[in-house]
Amino acid sequence: MKELGYYNGRIGELSEMQVPMSDRVSWFGDGVYDAGLCRNYHIFCLDEHVDRLFRSASMLDITPPVSKEELKEILRDLVRKMDTGDLFVYYQITRGGGKRTHAFPEGKANLWVTLTPRKPGGDKTPVAAVTTEDTRFLHCNIKTLNLIPSVMAAEKAKRAGAYESIFYRAPDRVTEGAHSNVHILKDGEFHTAPLDNLILPGTVRAHLIAACRRLGIPVYETPFTLEELRNADEIFVTNSGDLMKRVGRLDGKEAGLKSPALFEALHKELFDEFYEETGGKD
Numbered sequence: 001m002k003e004l005g006y007y008n009g010r011i012g013e014l015s016e017m018q019v020p021m022s023d024r025v026s027w028f029g030d031g032v033y034d035a036g037l038c039r040n041y042h043i044f045c046l047d048e049h050v051d052r053l054f055r056s057a058s059m060l061d062i063t064p065p066v067s068k069e070e071l072k073e074i075l076r077d078l079v080r081k082m083d084t085g086d087l088f089v090y091y092q093i094t095r096g097g098g099k100r101t102h103a104f105p106e107g108k109a110n111l112w113v114t115l116t117p118r119k120p121g122g123d124k125t126p127v128a129a130v131t132t133e134d135t136r137f138l139h140c141n142i143k144t145l146n147l148i149p150s151v152m153a154a155e156k157a158k159r160a161g162a163y164e165s166i167f168y169r170a171p172d173r174v175t176e177g178a179h180s181n182v183h184i185l186k187d188g189e190f191h192t193a194p195l196d197n198l199i200l201p202g203t204v205r206a207h208l209i210a211a212c213r214r215l216g217i218p219v220y221e222t223p224f225t226l227e228e229l230r231n232a233d234e235i236f237v238t239n240s241g242d243l244m245k246r247v248g249r250l251d252g253k254e255a256g257l258k259s260p261a262l263f264e265a266l267h268k269e270l271f272d273e274f275y276e277e278t279g280g281k282d
Contacts, residue, residue, distance in 0.1 A: 001081055006113035008065070011078070014114055022097040023110055029145040031094030031110075032056035036203070036240045039120050040279030041085035046072055048203045049240070053093065056143045057109075062095050065108045078115055088118040088241060092145065120278075121241070122271055126248025126257060127163035129237070131226065132156055134167035134175050134198075141197045153178040160252075163245060164237050169198065172226040180239040181205040184232035185259050189218045191228070204238040204270075211269040217262065233258040236266075244270055 005017030024030035034053040037044045050068050057064050066074065075089060091113045098105035136149045153165035157178065164177040175193055176182050181202040183192040190212045193199050212219050229235065235247035235256040244267060248257050275281040 001115075002083055002117065004078055004081060004113070004115040006074070006078060006111070008110055011081070014116070019110075019112070020097055022099070023094055024096060024098075024105070025092075025094040025110075025145060027100050028102070029147075030060075031092050031145045032060060032062065032143050033090065033092035033145055034143060034240075035088060035090040037118065037120055037243070037274075038079055038085065038087040038089050038115075038278070039274075041079050041082075042278040043075060043079060043089055044274055044278055045203045045207070045240075046075065048206070052143060052201065052203065053091070057093055059139075059142050060095075060144065061104070062093060062109055064093050065111050071111070074111075075113065078113055082115055082117075084117050086117060086119050087115050090114045090116075094145070118241070120274070121243050121245075123242075124246065124263075124267060126246045127237075128161060128249040128252075129164045129166050129177070129235070129247045130157050130160045130162045130251055131168055131229075132165045134169045136167070138197055140175070140199055141195070141201060143200055150178040162249075164247075166229070166237075166250075168226050173223050174226060174229050175199050176202075177237050177239075179241075180237035180245070182229075183208065183236045183238065184224060184229060184256075185217075185234035185236075185262055186228065186232050188259075188262065189220060191220045191222065191224050191232075193223060194221045202238055202240075204240060204243050207273060208236070208238055208244065208266065208270055211266055211273070215265055215269060217266075230255060232256055234263055236263075243274060 003014035005014040034049045036049045094110045096105050096107045132153050157165040167175045176199040
């Protein structure tokens with residue numbers, strides 16, 4: 001298959017798949033999701049992504065319709081049905097279906113999966129970012145399907161010709177991006193927002209922190225400000241689709257790009273790990 005869709009055991013080409021209107025995702029966005037890269041038919045960080053999905057489901061009192069091991073086997077089996085092993089693997093659990101009432105329905109949750117071709121990242125070309133006020137709710141640590149603020153922020157970035165929109169909580173605390181975690185280097189030190197309810201605990205974030213520690217780079221998981229972002233030696237954004245991007249412009253002005261040696265070391269450390277876990281470097 002070129003693009004695959006899965007819904008509660010039904011499988012087909014993504015463009016031909018249909019789901020019931022009664023699924024609560026249609027009315028409330030009532031569900032959680034996760035996703036990651038697959039290379040050479042090997043799904044990167046699968047255990048970590050599935051653990052995070054189940055953790056998000058638990059925080060919303062959603063009981064997954066399969067076990068963790070069953071989900072991983074479903075995903076591995078679906079990957080093997082694809083024409084290419086270089087993919088973006090997306091999966092979500094919605095609370096179930098029924099009449100439109102706010103309270104929980106009876107019955108099992110629903111499992112969705114989509115697989116689409118995608119080459120792995122690695123491009124070192126600096127990207128642009130814009131800043132925007134973070135008006136999201138206070139449960140950003142749960143990977144829910146309620147993403148309207150991130151959708152609007154991503155559109156702002158798109159219209160500005162930027163890769164990402166970086167959120168800040170008034171007056172000036174940087175949290176994360178519309179689809180990324182955000183990090184800075186300053187004077188040889190790595191700074192990233194703490195794991196509280198204002199950011200998603202990113203899997204690539206965790207791997208980048210581990211890479212810093214292997215390289216002897218001090219790590220500080222503490223809040224930093226817009227001013228510190230603008231004056232950083234390096235700005236990185238990390239996510240499950242591109243792994244790591246280096247920011248070179250912020251709100252239309254030059255930013256970062258002052259510590260190329262550390263950037264190169266971190267980029268190599270992260271991508272060497274990615275290649276090793278997904279079948280070796282070509």
